[in-house]
Amino acid sequence: MVPAPPVFDALRLAVTTLTVLPVKTGRIDGRTAAGAMSLAPLVGAGLGAVLGGLHAVLPATLLGAALTVTAGVLLTRGLHLDGLADSVDALGSYRTGHEALEIMKKADIGPFGVAAIALNLILQIAAIEATTTAIALCIAIAWTTGRLAVTLACRRGVPAARPEGLGALVAGTVPTPVAVGIAVLVMAGATVAVPGRPWAGPAAVAGVIVVVLGLIRHAVRRFGGITGDVLGALTEFATTATLVTLALLAN
Numbered sequence: 367m368v369p370a371p372p373v374f375d376a377l378r379l380a381v382t383t384l385t386v387l388p389v390k391t392g393r394i395d396g397r398t399a400a401g402a403m404s405l406a407p408l409v410g411a412g413l414g415a416v417l418g419g420l421h422a423v424l425p426a427t428l429l430g431a432a433l434t435v436t437a438g439v440l441l442t443r444g445l446h447l448d449g450l451a452d453s454v455d456a457l458g459s460y461r462t463g464h465e466a467l468e469i470m471k472k473a474d475i476g477p478f479g480v481a482a483i484a485l486n487l488i489l490q491i492a493a494i495e496a497t498t499t500a501i502a503l504c505i506a507i508a509w510t511t512g513r514l515a516v517t518l519a520c521r522r523g524v525p526a527a528r529p530e531g532l533g534a535l536v537a538g539t540v541p542t543p544v545a546v547g548i549a550v551l552v553m554a555g556a557t558v559a560v561p562g563r564p565w566a567g568p569a570a571v572a573g574v575i576v577v578v579l580g581l582i583r584h585a586v587r588r589f590g591g592i593t594g595d596v597l598g599a600l601t602e603f604a605t606t607a608t609l610v611t612l613a614l615l616a617n
Contacts, residue, residue: 384413407510571608
């Protein structure tokens with residue numbers, strides 16, 4: 367059997383890591399991890415396109431927005447929400463290093479984590495319901511930007527907080543020029559987000575990128591690096607922040 371090209375292995379790893387789709391993974395090594403994390407925004411764009419299409423056939427109401435967000439949770443197994451809750455619990459403890467990582471590993475969710483999940487979902491639903499134009503495009507761009515956060519967090523120079531787990535596999539694998547180039551492409555694609563305001567989409571994505579970079583730096587300072595939970599938290603934050611910003615700029 368002829369082995370699959372490296373890009374196919376990378377795409378399969380990206381899909382199986384970031385979605386619920388049961389895609390069989392191929393070779394997994396540093397090169398594959400770098401490719402997968404570089405392709406994360408492409409997977410996000412696919413998820414966003416599916417959710418945008420779903421919302422287009424649903425009632426343009428609060429219920430329609432809630433069903434769209436629910437579908438997004440189901441398509442990702444709620445994995446990123448779990449990472450958001452664990453990361454916020456660890457940050458809320460004001461612990462650092464190993465102690466913070468131990469809190470993050472606990473199976474239960476504390477009050478900070480519960481509040482983070484609730485507020486995140488509420489803001490996503492409210493932002494979708496409040497957007498009056500190009501809703502499907504805004505959803506696609508938000509989900510793409512959410513996965514762009516993963517690419518940025520996995521760039522060279524950002525360490526893993528633990529020697530094992532997803533963070534250890536993907537940390538520091540994406541060359542910085544590649545991460546920058548992908549970010550520019552996402553910003554360019556965002557020009558279509560707000561009709562009549564081609565600057566609004568790129569401005570929203572750029573603003574979210576700046577905050578994400580700050581959060582990555584904070585995670586390195588508090589935890590010693592990134593983990594799978596941190597990647598999930600960054601994904602949810604960037605998705606929600608982009609949705610909210612686009613909703614504000616579109617109205």
